[in-house]
Amino acid sequence: MMESLFYIAALVAVMSTVAALTRANAIHALIYLIVSLLAVAVLFFLMGAPFAAALEIVIYAGAIMVLFVFVIMMLNLGESGVAREQEWLTPRNWVVPGVMAALLLLELILALRHAPALTSGISVDPKAVGLTLFGPYILAVEISSMLLLAGLVGAYHLGRRFIVRREKR
Amino acid sequence: MAIWLIPFLPLLSATLLMVSTGRMPRSLTAVLGAGSVGLAALLVALLAQGFLADGQVREVTLWTWMAVDNFTPRVAFYVDGLTIVMMSVITGVGFLIHLYSIEFMWDDESLCRYFAYMNLFVAAMLLLVMADNLLLLYLGWEGVGVCSYLLVGFWYRDADNGKAARKAFVVTRVGDTAMALGLFLLFTELGTLDIQPLMVAANANWQVGDTLPIVATALLLGGAVGKSAQLPLHTWLPDAMAGPTPVSALIHAATMVTAGVYLIARNYQLFLLAPPTMQAVAWIGVATLLLAAFTALAQHDIKRILAYSTISQIGYMFLALGVGAFASGIFHLMTHAFFKALLFLAAGAVIHCLHHEHNIFRMGGLRTRLPVVFWSFLIGSAALAALPFTSGFYSKDAILLSAWEQPDIGPWLWAGGLLGALLTSIYSFRLVFIVFFGEAQTEPDRQPGWRMAGPLLLLCLLSLIGGWFALPLSGVFPENGHAQVNHSVEIISIATPLLGLLLAYLLFLGRQLSIDKLLASPTGQALKSFCLSGWRIDNLYNALWVRPYTNLAHWWRNEPIDQLYNAVVAASQWSHRTLLGLQTGELRWYATSMVFGLVLLLAIMLRNAT
Amino acid sequence: MGGLQIPMTHVLLLAATLFSCGLLGLMLRRNIIFMLMSLEVMLNAAALAFVAAGAKWGQADGQVIFLLILTVAAAEVAVGLGLVLQIQRRFKTLDMDQANRLRG
């Protein structure tokens, strides 16, 4: 039962991802992407990582995707954008990326054929994650805080000028 | 008495004049310019008097110029009879020409510059003749060359003058370079450049007819030929007439151009070791004197006629040197300095009084209008043509006699010299008859003043009596006594110039003989223009040297070597452009190429893993 | 103990598939927003692989790395979307094939 749940979720993830990347309408694509993320969250939970599953939903599917929504709304792409996207998705454009991606997948499959048998099935609770995070990985935490700060400053800088210009007009 | 003062005085005056840069009053400039040379002349006279009294060679060492190993040329002077003669000519004639220049150049804005150059020239020329070693001689040698360049191009506004000046310098420089190589050879082989020790060493180490002295003297001869405007480096002298006339008188007639003669005479012991070179000297002399005389016949610029006659007369001096009659050569050098300076100065007076007219066919009838100039010119021409009892007669006669006595080739040399004498007489009296007789074409607008007339009269006197001077050369050159005087030869020598005079009279004044018809024929025309252009030697040199050189320079202007480096640059730029094509700026292209790399990398890893 | 045990091969193959899909999207789409989305998919796939590895050994390290990837993704999206706004303002398009100059 649980195992079939895993495969169903995996199927959902792959299909919704493919759908997300082939939609012409950005909002549709975004919705599919959220579905894919939720499916991955299910996978996380099934693999015994409830904390990761929660974060996947809250931050990925929640916060980050909302950012996308905001930006898409601000840009106000509209119907013409959709038409143009459709135009760009003609089969001719598929050839090179498709072949490349397929080759890569093939190689990955070949490489991963002999992976170790099974996952342990042990569930790692948030406490253990927290202890590890602020134990051996403290430096990484510091670095990621720096990274976030840089992202903050960068986003503020880039976005502010956009907004200020708009207001001037 | 301080011998070093003699070249130093003009040098000092030249420096002062240069430093003043024309802010000095004109009268002071003139006094300084002429006075310094006059003072030097006075000192030379005193020196000569002393020398004639005791016959002592005077040697003065000022300082050692440089000392590297055994190469120790000194700044030192060596004054013997030959030097005294040369110094007397340089300062004496030089002073007269300076005096004359004051009036001639008075109206020129650059009087100061003129006198500075002239004084510098006198100083350099004195150094040349007084030098104790060949390196110092070379200093004077090049120094006079530069002064000649500066003075020929004195009127710098006309580009033609500049061209003539450059030609003069570069052509003589060709000879100078040969001479420099000669100096290297002499030093390498004999270990010294001091003239007297050099002669001793040469006689000690070399036999007559050895290769080395022949090569060395040939190289020195190159220098002499260049400076003295002999074949094949004579082409610069006619063009050098672009300078002010007193310059032509001093540099291009009386002194500098005879430096080559001096050089050979000074090193005669070396030349005696190389009979082939001596023969070459003689033949060069004969060839040059004939070529120049023929050319002079066809010219119509008064100064060019005199220039070619100078070339021709120096040819006689070379002939004298070549047959071993060194004293006669120097004697002719002196008399030539007198009468050629006289001729140039008289020509200068004509030009000065006729609004800078140079063409003899636009002169005429000046006999009554410029009497002083006429008589000067007449006397000068007589001496040039070697009419009996003028100074030129004695010196030229001695040369011809020496040539005749030469074994084997003697008669040929003599005949060449004689033909030259005939031609000399014809062209000089052609000049006199056309300029001073006949119809007046241009009216003179002034008469020469005392500063011009005075030097003329003095030089007239010298041209007339110069033949009776006894030069103190006995201690310098070996005696070659005229054992038997061949009277028929003597008589022919005397008669030839008179015949030339007669021919000239018949052709150009009396018009009993006419060559108009001959000249009008195509052959005559061609011959005339051939002679007028100096036997087309200029054209030959242009085609042979000047044009290839300028073409080469033009061809190389863009640096063939740099093109090589540019090829490297082009190759790297090409690869840059090619690789630049990969950088399209399109994100998708980058992503795809990254994936391609990834695929490739994985493939390699997979292959290695299995 | 007693949790679900899944063959590692399958999880990793899933991650590989998702990653390939993301790459496909990145290469295929010209709209910068879709490219960013593809990037998210790829990051997510990587995260999945890490979590799976963590699950294999029953250690927390996999989830820690997932957290770090999350922060990277957040920062990347923040800056990336800021850039999207700028690109739209400067080029009046989101087509990355047209915005191919460093100097706008």
Next chain:
Amino acid sequence: MSMLVLIGLLLVGGVMAWLAERIAVNLSRWVSLATVTVSLLYLLGIISGLPEGSLQLTPDPGDGSSWLLYLHIDWIERFGIALEMAMDGLSLLLVVLTLLLGLVAIASSWSEIEFKQGLFQANLLWTLAGVCGVFLAMDLFLFFLFWEVMLIPMYLLIAIWGHEKREYAAMKFFIFTQVSGLLMLLAIVMLAWHGQKVNGHLSFSYFDLLGLPLQGRSGWIMMLGFFIAFTVKLPSFPFHTWLPDAHTQAPTAGSVLLAGILLKTGAYGLLRFCIPLFPDLSAQFAPVAMGLGAAGVIYGAVLAFAQTDFKRLVAYSSVSHMGFVLLGLYAWNNLALQGAIMQMVAHGVSTAALFMMAGALQQRLHTRDMRRMGGLWHQAPRMGACAMFFAVASLGLPGLGNFVAEFLVLAGLFAVQPWLTAIAALGLITAAVYSLWMIQQTFQGKPDEQRSMSDFGSREMFAMTAMMIALVALGVYPQPVLDLAQPVLDGLHGLVQDSMLVAQVRP
């Protein structure tokens, strides 16, 4: 220690000149002038403080402590690198020349530079410091360091204050010198490694590396590494092509420094390092080197004649003149070597003056194209006289320094290679052609009556007169320079007397 102080003075002076600009715009040039003057006085003070007669002593080329000044401070002991500097008569001569021409360069840039004066003067002084270092360093690593130090400020001088094609010229200069410098570095490292095999310890000291048995392919590679580095700097045909561009585009002071001093570092390097370190190989290589020298003499002269740009003409004349240096060095007898050293000094002065002339003309006429000049004598007789003087100096008029140099070189060369001497002597003729053509095109000919142009002022006239006096002094009494170099040459002769290079003039 005093040598370090000297270089330090120049470096610090540069910084001060840079800062002085903030106090007053024109202060930096005064600071710079004062720095060089003080350095010069300091150097002369040291020299006068030496024991009596030490200038006449022959220094042992293999032992720095027998030189006039010697300094050894350990630096990077692990690699045997030390702050090792020494001064003999040759270095002294060149350092004095450097500082004097530094003064000339400052004078020539006095009113020319307006943009960032402070930085300009700083670069000038740093270049001088680098050059002094090159002339004094006896540790090959230190030598290479200074070699680079003098390069970068020079690059900046051209690239920032140059004329219209300055970037191109500066880059070309940089690439040529840098590539050749790297070749030298390679050679230095190989040499030190070789020295370690022979001596048993790693050392970059010149004194330790002298007299190594170097043969075969690696020997040739090392020798050529040095040779190419130095002949690029010299510059010799066919590595000279950076020079016309760099000279033409550099500001006047830059050209003065380049021609006056930087080129001499190449000659110095050949004389100090390349030949003594590889005597046998150099002897085998000498015909090629001399051939290159003769080719440079002729080629430079022909190209100088072809130019229309005043500065380019002077630059090519440098190529021609430095050919004589190469000839003299590889003829390797006392006459020729003395001639080469003399040529370094005399060419430094005469070419510096000609570049000043070019700078003055450009400042007044805003062009270097000689076709647009002509008849300038009318407006500027003093300039004309100076130009004439230096033109005849560069064509080798006896009585001036260049003649002594060329004559000695050729006289020495004649004993070794008479035919090559004849070819090189053609350079005397071609020099006359281009020098006089230059004068003709600029100062002679028909003047443009509309043109108004100021003649030399007293400051310029002072600099020119000083250089004229220097050239005349070198020309009529070169003995002080010869005496200074003679002990050094004696030492070098002792060092390479076994090789076949020695071809003494027959007595």
